[in-house]
Amino acid sequence: MSDLAGLTEEAVAALTPKRPCVVVAAIAGDEVVVRGSAGVDGTTRFEIGSVTKVFTALTLASRVQAGALTLDQPLGDLLPVPDGCRITLRQLATHTSGLPRLPPGMLLDALLHPGKRDPYAHCSADFLLGALGRTRRRAPGKVRYSNFGAGLLGLALTRHAGLDFDGLVTAELGSPLSLTGTATAGPAVQGHRRNGRPAAPWHLNALAGAGGLRSTADDLVRFVRAHLGESPLSGTVRLALSVEERANPFLTVHLGWMSRRLKDDRRQYFHNGGTGGFTSFVGFDPAAGAGVVALSATARSVDGPAVKLLTALGAAG
Template sequence: MAQELGTLAQQTADRLAEKHVGVVVAAVAEDVVEIRGAGSTGADDGRTPGPDTLFEIGSVTKPFTALALARLASTGRAGLDEPLADLLPAGTSVPSRDGRQISLQHLATHTSGLPRLPRGMLLPALLHPSKPDPYADCTADALLAGLARTRLGAVPGKRFRYSNLGAGLLGLALARRAGTDYESLITLEICAPLGMTDTVVTLGGARSRRSAQGHARRGRPVSPWHLADLAGAGALRSTATDLVAFVRAQLDGGPEELAEAIRLSRSVEHRTSPFARVHLGWMAHRLHPRQGAHLQIWHNGGTGGFSSFVGFDPEKRLAVIALGNTSGRPVDRPAFDLLRTLQQERASEPN
């Protein structure tokens, strides 16, 4: 099984490397893990990225933020239905609609009614070459001042509307409740119990030397993104090794101190269609019966120089991770294809 898994991971990495400067692909089947790289980190030595190469993971940060919420909720330090306003500085004006306040669960399931981006930010600005770090000015003061002038597009809890602003506010609010900063919150509540030592917001020392260089769509090196106080929406950097530990906790239930939080994060759901739903931090869908009716839970991400994907099937204990150091070229399709191949092979095995 390991040999076949390694071959499939390498084939996916090679496929992705046709459009990315460099990639790493991890495939997990129960207790077997295979990690393969292709292309280049973009560093001066031109080495191939590997299990311990750090990538910006963009919105794959959001499942971490949501799991931190579940962790605080499962230990009685926050409530899923608790209003966002209760975790922000006194006097902060938080929009509501039809008398319904935004709760922490609304933020984690993208049902808050908040817009995708903070007030004053336009989507084209994220790709503008003269603005290499479009979120750099998203300080807490700026976010909360803009929040006071924001109108909700729907009654909280009613409609799915993907929101970087909402996820960033959730990270900010949880860090305030825990009396720390976002990076320390994730380290203490999630990374430490899982033995993840390379999932960070800030780089330094040896990690900098192990980091891939980000690239624009056509291969031009670009500057890193720093999301300031919107960190909960997409500021984490990580490795394939760490993300394997993260996803295996989803497959196995995790260590004792995280088990209840993992169960809680997946028990909460908001239906977006007959086949799709959103959990705390995760998207999920079940394939059509003609495609095997397999369950796929996932999240993808992208920054100015990177693309990422994490997907898994808890029923068959399978997972796929893909990390690339080129923006504008999603790794999703080859990663989904690999996950589906693993699911089909598992379904065809004799009982």
């Protein structure tokens, strides 16, 4: 057994006691290892939650690279917004727009009804635009994580391109990288709540850009490898990673990705996600040529073992 296989299987073993349906993929240079629990492999589809935000932001970067948009273009060029709303596409992609985490009223509803079935299904385009008109926005510039903002970015990009969210992601990212299992539509493995009970699938409607995608470990490996070497999206990736907003002394936000600087001055890029029945982590260390994908069909974080694996691969690289 190779060291990479052993490390990957250790991560699976660390996750499976409370997460019976998991898959972990490890990338080290040209070598890729994918390991899953019983009945799960690299083709199994999971809800990936907020990892979707990376796809949404990379789609923006791709459109900017093509000359169709600019990062500092006002949202009002793409969507009908309230008077005085000067939010830019860059701000939406970096969580610096001043928008709250969720549209008005939804955070309280989430706190009062934490197990609510399919809690974002009602988020139509009209609902989001109406909510924007009712929102008291803070001054832009400071990083404040916003599902609302990411959803508006996805909606704006689809309106501008004349495509639905799946069509846009496929055109800009999926087709160039041969991502055949990544979309909001289609079946996924059964998800489970934290207590192990079956969870209803989530459908984010017009908020899809914040967390609506389903994907596979195989697709996410292709996506990560596009960040580790030359690919059809190399220019898009360079643009996305070149944008930096400091969230705090330890965390930097890019277009979609977040990063942290390690003691040896390397940088890890990552994003995690979660829905009612799933959790996810995707990360990479470009200096070491390493990457990790971890997907679970239980709503328990996979971050600890995934970050441990990525750090080990980075140190070995």
